[in-house]
Amino acid sequence: MDARKLSMTLWVINLASIAGCTVSYVYLSYYLYNATGNVLLADAVLVAPMLVPILLYVAIKKVAASGSPRPIFALANAASLICAVGIFLLLPRFPMIAIAGALTIGFLDALQRVTRIVAIKRFFSGEDVKFAVPMTLTAQFIAGGLAGIMLAYFKGQTTPMIILSAVAVLFAVAGLVSLLLPDSQAIEDKESPDAPTLLKSNNLANLLKNNPLLKSYLMASIVFVSVFQGFFNISRVTLPAHQLGLNDEYVGYLQILSSLGALIGAVAFYFYNKTGRTFSATAVRLVSIASLAALCAASSGYNVASSYTAYFAYMFMWELMFFNYEANVVNACSSADMAHVATYQYAASYFGIISVTLAGGLLTQYLGLLQTALILSALYLCYMLREAYSSNSQHASSLVKD
Incomplete structure (x- = not known):
């Protein structure tokens, strides 16, 4: 797979996965606030994903370094889909599960964010890295806008099941497209001249x-x-x-x-x-x-x-x-x-x-x-x-x- 196709594949994975995570965070926070009227609890849902990389630093590092990015992306998105189904089905009965949901999806999101950088390094040569980084990571800005449009469109009439449907499609797309990535083990390791062996x-x-x-x-x-x-x-x-x-x-x-x-x-x-x-x-x-x-x-x-x-x-x-x-x-x-x-x-x-x-x-x-x-x-x-x-x-x- 050439550099352009690799960039596009990673871009689609990022777009779908980040959009799914962002929609989940924002809606879970919104739902918990409506259910409890507590601003701090709603804010806790949004802060939780940021705490995960700090609290689970060692676990994320070990998993991201354990193998090829392809299975990590595929399994992380499959796990996100399964978690989303459980969380959104239980949300009407147990609104507080929103915090647990943000932490769980946050872990899988953080794992993928690290794996994206690992993938760029493994899949692209030193010269291509400076082109791959912006083109691959621009997906996160579009994903944020896509999440905002989705939530605005459904505003006032949305339900956990509607959000679950959208999130499930996004995670499924990210997981399936991940399977198109090559096995990094088979790719020649081309280090930058500025990257000495450590x-x-x-x-x-x-x-x-x-x-x-x-x-x-x-x-x-x-x-x-x-x-x-x-x-x-x-x-x-x-x-x-x-x-x-x-x-x-x-x-x-x-x-x-x-x-x-x-x-x-x-x-x-x-x-x-x-x-x-x-x-x-x-x-x-x-x-x-x-x-x-x-x-x-x-x-x-x-x-x-x-x-x-x-x-x-x-x-x-x-x-x-x-x-x-x-x-x-x-x-x-x-x-x-x-x-x-x-x-x-x-x-x-x-x-x-x-x-x-x-x-x-x-x-x-x-x-x-x-x-x-x-x-x-x-x-x-x-x-x-x-x-x-x-x-x-x-x-x-x-x-x-x-």
Whole structure:
């Protein structure tokens, strides 16, 4: 199977699987809130999938590294389908099962997210990785929009059985298409020149010590995602509803605008890499600073047009840099260690996102959204300055040795 067909196959699997998971999370949260009237319980359903990679880090790592991505995708989607049937059938009698359902599907979702990165590394050569990452992972943005459209279409007349029907079809499609993937064992392992053979150790510290380039990319990715995704979680409802005083309709518009900005950012990254160029460290810092400026401009709440335009720019640049970091991590890591590294990346990133979301929520409550944006921007700028100083110091040291 050539690279284009592989990308399309992975794209369809991602689209169907992520859409099924997203619809499940949102509907279970919505159903539990209607059944109990408890906002915290409803929020717990949405937070549960983010906790799974942290709590079950070891299990996810072992399963993702245990064999070929093909059977993992197929079995995970089959298990998701079986779990969804049980959960949605029991939901009317036991609404609290929504939390258990979010945790169970969340585990299978997290396993597939790690396996996607492993699959990209195993199926694509070093040069193809930077093209495969954005094209394969764009499915998650479309899946989020698809989930929103489905829920909006059925709004007010939906039942657990209607949602189950939609979710079952999505998981079934993902599972069946997974069978079209080749066996990774039969594919020649083509490592990037930047991915030296690492010590075969389960100790992540030793692994990163022997690959400083991977360590640099990985840590930068985790910090970046924690801050930018964390602010997105804080602002996607607070900006329209609180800062601008708009109704629910504009919350939906911001979601659409966010997905559009993210999707265009991913496509822009793909075509930029097609030219053979890459982002320099200086370019990455400049784009990150511009994204922070857009973040603060959006949070000022001057008017709808300016805030939403700035938010679109923030999302576009954020996703552009996200895919750059993701491609660098995949390219710098060996296939043998990809599952370990990807699992740690997701666990650490989710921990950071949750931390920033909670801390930012408190700051927004007491100081305001703009002040929160300024504080987060200042902290990230300090981090970038420290990294730039460290990089320059290491470069100067290497010149002295030479």
